[in-house]
Amino acid sequence: MGEIIDLKDKVRRYYAFTNSELVGLVSSIIVIAFIISFKDWGVEKFDASAGLFNFFNAILIAALSIMVHDAGQRIVGLLIGYRIEYKVLPSGLITTLLVTFVTNGNIWIILPSHFVLHHMAGHRLGFFRYGINQIGQAMVALAGPLASISLVIILKIIHVFAPTPLLEKAILFNVVYIITSMLPIPPIDGSKIYFGSRMMYAFFLPFVVASAILLIIDINILLALIGSFMIAVLLWLAYYITFENKVWQGPK
Numbered sequence: 001m002g003e004i005i006d007l008k009d010k011v012r013r014y015y016a017f018t019n020s021e022l023v024g025l026v027s028s029i030i031v032i033a034f035i036i037s038f039k040d041w042g043v044e045k046f047d048a049s050a051g052l053f054n055f056f057n058a059i060l061i062a063a064l065s066i067m068v069h070d071a072g073q074r075i076v077g078l079l080i081g082y083r084i085e086y087k088v089l090p091s092g093l094i095t096t097l098l099v100t101f102v103t104n105g106n107i108w109i110i111l112p113s114h115f116v117l118h119h120m121a122g123h124r125l126g127f128f129r130y131g132i133n134q135i136g137q138a139m140v141a142l143a144g145p146l147a148s149i150s151l152v153i154i155l156k157i158i159h160v161f162a163p164t165p166l167l168e169k170a171i172l173f174n175v176v177y178i179i180t181s182m183l184p185i186p187p188i189d190g191s192k193i194y195f196g197s198r199m200m201y202a203f204f205l206p207f208v209v210a211s212a213i214l215l216i217i218d219i220n221i222l223l224a225l226i227g228s229f230m231i232a233v234l235l236w237l238a239y240y241i242t243f244e245n246k247v248w249q250g251p252k
Contacts, residue, residue, distance in 0.1 A: 010078040014120070017086065024088030028066060028112035031093045033058035036173055038105035061170045065148065065177055066112060072147025073115055077140045083118040084140065092188070110177040114187040115140070138196025141189040145208045148178045152215050175212040182208050202239040207232035 017025060036058035041051030070086055077084040092111025099109045117137055152174045159167040182205055184194040194201040210231045214224035 007075070007079055010120075011075065014078055014083045015074055021086040024113065025066065025070075025086055028088050028093065029059060029062045031097065032062040032066070032110065032112050035096055035100050035105070035108060035110075036061055036169065038100055057166055057169075061166070061173055065151065065170070065174050068151045069144040069148050069177065069181070070113075070115075072143040072150075073140050076143035077115075077117065080136055080139065081120050082136065082140060083120055085116040085118060087114050087116055087187075089113050089188070108173070108176045108180075110173070110180045111185075111188060114189070134192075134196040136196075138193045138200055141192035141196070142200070142204055144189050145178050145181050145204075148174050148181070149208065149211050149215070152178070152212065153221055156215060156221060171216060175216045178212040179209055199236075199240070199244060202244070203232050203236040206235040 033055060037051065037054040040054035040058075041047060070084075074084045089111055092113070096109050096111055099107055117140065152171055155167055155171050155174070159171065181188055182190040182193070184190045184201070190201070190205070193204065207228050210228035211225060214227055215221065217224070
């Protein structure tokens with residue numbers, strides 16, 4: 001109970017975005033919304049009214065998705081004594097735009113941002129390996145894709161009762177967002193998980209990717225999660241037997 005009260009206090013005091021973070025967040029949302037709505041500015045010819053309507057819907061999708069992803073990381077970070085700073089990723093947004101233009105909007109690469117940890121010394125007392133460490137950073141990074149998976153599950157449930165094209169696009173966007181965020185490319189989430197713990201990455205990469213893909217298919221949500229877990233366990237074991245067991249030398 002004390003941990004919950006402590007977390008509520010830390011969220012109240014440290015969760016808010018700074019002005020620079022808000023600028024980066026809004027920039028990311030606008031660029032990603034443009035990507036999502038790239039092909040929706042008219043079917044046979046340019047249609048400004050339809051395009052603006054679809055762009056507004058895309059802003060809603062991008063804002064919800066990015067903020068849920070970020071919320072997972074902020075909450076887990078605060079839970080273990082870190083304040084999370086949202087950082088827009090210019091190279092990621094440029095890459096996203098280039099891929100969109102080259103493929104005429106048929107392929108999405110969603111790389112809007114990364115995060116920086118700030119050590120809150122008073123809230124890290126008693127933690128193993130006091131201070132900023134790679135495993136703590138990996139835990140925070142993993143919280144983002146897991147939060148996005150939770151969002152996809154919620155959207156899927158809503159879609160069952162009230163199917164709309166907007167929900168379908170939101171689900172598709174989050175699936176792409178989840179998969180690209182798990183790529184081991186610095187400084188995005190996947191690289192922080194990989195360099196924090198290869199074993200953690202070996203399990204959660206297949207779990208997250210399989211969950212995202214299976215959830216977009218029209219099958220039972222529980223079966224999708226169970227299937228993803230089984231796939232992750234099998235691939236994790238294969239990785240450990242064929243690679244990690246041979247290269248890990250233990251602490252020296």
